[in-house]
Amino acid sequence: MNTFKSIIPKVGLFVALAAGTLLQSCNSSGKGDDANVKDNTVAADAATAVYVAPGKHDELYSFLSGGFNGQVSVYGIPSGRLLKVIPVFSQFAENGYGYNEETKPMLMTSHGFVPWDDLHHPKLSRTDGMADGKFLYVNGNNTPRVAKVDLATFETTEIMEIPNSAGNHCSPYPTNNNEYILAGTRFSVPIDLSKGGVGDASFDEYKDKFRGSISFIKTNEGNGHMELDFQILVPGFDYDLANGGKGPSGDWVFFTTYNTEKARTLKELGASQNDRDYLAAINWKLAAKYAAEGKTHEMPANYYHNIKDHGTHQAKSHVIKKVRYLLPEECPGMMYLIPAPKSPHGIDVDPSGEYMVVNGKLASSLPVFSFSKMQKAIQNKDFDGEVNGIPVFKYESVLHAEVKEPGLGPLHTEFDGKGNAYSTMFVSSEVVKWSLKDFKVKDRIPVYYSPGHLMIPGGDTKEPYGKYLIAMNKITKDRYLPTGPELLHSAQLIDISGEKMKLLLDFPTLAEPHYAQGIAANKIAPNSVKFFKLDANKHPDAVKNEKDVSVTRNGRTVKVNMTSIRSHFTPDNIEGIQVGDTVLFHVTNLEQDWDVPHGFAIMGATNAETLIMPGATQTLRWVPKQEGIFPFYCTDFCSALHQEMQGYVRVSKRGSTVPIKFSTGVKKPVPPATASLSK
Secondary structure, three states, rough: OHHHHHHHHHHHHHHHHHHHHHHHHHOOOOOOOHHHHHHHHHHHHHHHOOOOOOOOOOOOEEEEEOEEOOOEEEEEEOOEEEEEEEEEEOEEEOOOOOOOOOOHHHHHHOOOOOOOOOOOOOEEEEEEEEEEEEEEEEOOOOOOEEEEEEEEOOEEEEEEOOOOOOOOEEEEEEOOOOOOOEEOOOOOOOEEOOOOOOOOOHHHHHHEEEEEEEEEEEEEOOOOOOOEEEEEEEOOOOOEEEOOOOHHHOOEEEEEEEEOOOOOOOHHHHHOOOOOOEEEEEEEEHHHHHHHHHOOOOEEEEEEEEEEOOOOOEEEEEEEEEEEEEHHHHHHOOOOOEEEEOOOEEEEEOOOOOEEEEEOOOEEEEEEOOOOOHHHHHHOOOEEEOOOOOEOOOOOHHEEEEEEEEOOOOEEEEEEOOOOEEEOOOOOOOEEEEEEEOOOOEEEEEHHHHHHHHEOOOOOOOOOOOEEEEEEEEOOOOOOOOOOOOOOOOEEEEEEEOOOOOEEEEEOOOOOOOOOEEEEEEOOHOOOOOOOOOOOOOOOOOOOOHOOOEEEOOOOEEEEEEEOOOEEEOOEEEEEEEEEOEEEEEEOOOOOOOOOEEEEOOOOOOOOOOEEEOOOEEEEEEEEOOOOOEEEOOOOOOOOOOOHOEEEEEEEEEOOOOOOEEEEEOOOOOOOOOOOOOO
């Protein structure tokens, strides 16, 4: 194994260089006419397969995590067209998310206003084990959070901070009817049971005082509303990824762990000493039963739950002060540990719910564990010791098969619903197809370069779509025109409908996708909101008729309740503002038509513009620092007279006697028609 570890970097570099050389040589002019004809035919077939004619729609939505940009990118499949960027944990100047007053509370945490996070894993809400297209749940890895995106509006409507956690990587994983969203910590930390939250401890006390947590977030069937029901305090390992069971294993969820050595420094060495780490298996229904029966303890907490209301278009923060928790040693049958290849990453359950595939980054084979064997081992108490009171299975008692020589650096596996599995090989830069019947490799395809995760639409459900696979590659190199030291990551669309995999398309992705979800377009598109009904706007400062606009002063704060409509603001001339005033522009978009948002920006504002959807109200805060005339204007092209959609604010010195005054120009009568000159 040590020899294998030492050659991995060299082999990976060799394979990547060889693949790049081969790719470049295919573009040389030295090959024969027959080869050129064949290449042109293949290219034409691929182009036809991904072509979506102007005015036509893609088959699928795909949601790719943005990693360090804190956003979700939405692409159409098979075209690879970017459809939308959904801001979640990051301020977004394009539409004012996190800048306007309505959405600032979404980014509040116990650490204060945190306008960024590292978004890794999107997961679609589920009904009967299938993605239902209602909501998308995503994790914030850095400052532990879970967010909900409403897929009727493609807006982030809820963000919950996760207490007693650090590095919310192993998250968020829905159960098959969305009963719970599960979130596990990446970094174990000392948890202060008396005061709550992360406590202080010496690094030398790591093995004794550091623990992990797995959060059970209850969801509402109708609106997907989240509520932290309880947590399980687990051994102080690092928890990497998770996935829920299906069918017979539907009551269970599985978590990969690493650093079972509990090393606190130089983990690339310290966390690779044991021959095996663990796959943690938790019976979530039994855990919920224990919680309902009063087996929980309670500790103080301090975490934020931020919710945006579609009626008022405003977000509000709620601070929660306590949390319940379970201890595995007090809850028999709730949690078990399965020995797994060291430093495992992905854990993936096949559509039948029988097989659990663990992708060990340093392993030379892929172990496939059996759920039915696990149940038998529980009955027979076929254990090999325990950790913190949690039974550890014997490896052989739960192992069903091993996929031999799949490739170098396995990370993640998904399924096509036709008896096949597909695994990414990070080091050897390939996707490998293997059979769930005989566990032998059936096909390989190189990808460019170093894939992390892959996604088959529905590949993590009981009925995968089974036509396409998207490989999300970490290294781009020569795939696109160079853009300096930083290149966008590469996604590659692969046809998996036949016996052999076929590469169809490269397309660049925003930031660093870690995982993705795909779903048939007809599950989402028919329910898409086109505009907000003005009559239903309950924002306290909404103005639904131009005659009701107002500008009012209350001490040093001035409220401007105004409207926008093609192609003017009301009012568009405002006086009586003084240097240092806090001016709140409450802008209501009066449009009741699809795709007619209006923007609002004013010179000297230290935040972004705000983009107001039809029928909605949003607020921009502005504090003028000097006297003068300040223009404001619409930032979103809305009509032929968009350029004329502008106005002025007059700012006078502090203490000025200029009164509040506002207007939108007096309408002039239409001139009489002139006599026809053709008589």
